[in-house]
């Protein structure tokens with residue numbers, strides 16, 4: 001039986017940095033095994049229900065952020081995610097607004113929605129307003145390599161049943177060599193097959209991204225020749241005016257927004273018409289509460305929403321629930337070969353024979369972490385799961 005709401009207060013929040021097997025980012029300063037860039041969060045309650053969330057940032061930052069947030073959140077009603085996380089936003093305006101604290105609030109918010117679902121016996125997607133779909137297509141996100149390696153990069157995931165692929169970062173756009181860029185895309189299209197969805201991510205949020213608007217416009221025409229579904233982060237993430245111009249001139253849809261946080265940061269990009277597709281990250285923007293508002297705002301502007309919460313299985317689970325609860329969602333991002341996605345759940349995600357994922361309809365986020373598997377990647381799994 002669900003516990004009475006009065007008994008469900010937040011008692012403790014734990015952050016567990018994931019280490020050792022973080023997938024390569026394709027970043028110019030590559031992630032090392034000892035670097036923590038993905039962090040799990042557990043929110044414990046007086047009724048013994050625990051909610052789990054995920055944050056795409058360094059575990060030490062998350063633990064420090066929790067110290068700042070705990071006085072505001074401990075003792076709060078665990079069944080009111082939107083009000084509680086908005087309280088955290090409202091009371092931290094001087095302390096890293098849009099930065100670490102917003103990231104940490106994201107993980108807390110996801111965990112609070114998980115708690116609400118578990119307490120009420122309903123999937124989060126239904127609590128967000130209703131379930132529009134039971135399945136959604138994951139696109140398999142893979143790093144670009146030199147052209148001769150792209151078949152090895154894509155092949156195993158095509159064999160595994162994926163029907164949509166996004167290739168990004170790596171050498172693309174970084175060598176001032178249009179022939180190399182095209183050779184990578186040609187090799188990827190050959191490897192993915194003529195019927196697969198193929199998406200391209202330049203990774204313009206990488207350090208010292210150099211190619212500018214003219215490169216992006218020229219490249220967008222090349223991508224159209226290979227029936228690429230969208231061109232992502234073709235410019236530096238804050239280049240609003242250039243994104244507006246690129247979207248006007250590009251024959252392929254323009255995507256971006258993964259590094260933006262807070263709904264307010266998305267407003268000018270939507271009002272000005274910078275994107276065909278907006279990609280907020282539920283583990284960064286402020287959680288499910290914030291992501292839902294961004295996705296609905298995009299919908300008002302005729303901009304498609306695709307979630308970027310691929311960092312852990314919990315980020316994917318949150319994206320799946322959001323995909324259920326919004327009217328026009330074609331994809332979720334799904335990084336290929338990450339143990340933090342494939343290796344921490346009691347029942348890993350599985351593709352159906354159409355290359356789609358079923359959206360869990362069990363209470364909360366609808367997935368269960370496996371404590372023993374999580375313990376392979378974090379020093380404080382025991383604390384995360386201790387009631």
Ligand SMILES: [Mg+2]
Pocket residue numbers: 168201203232233258
């Ligand atoms: Mg991206």
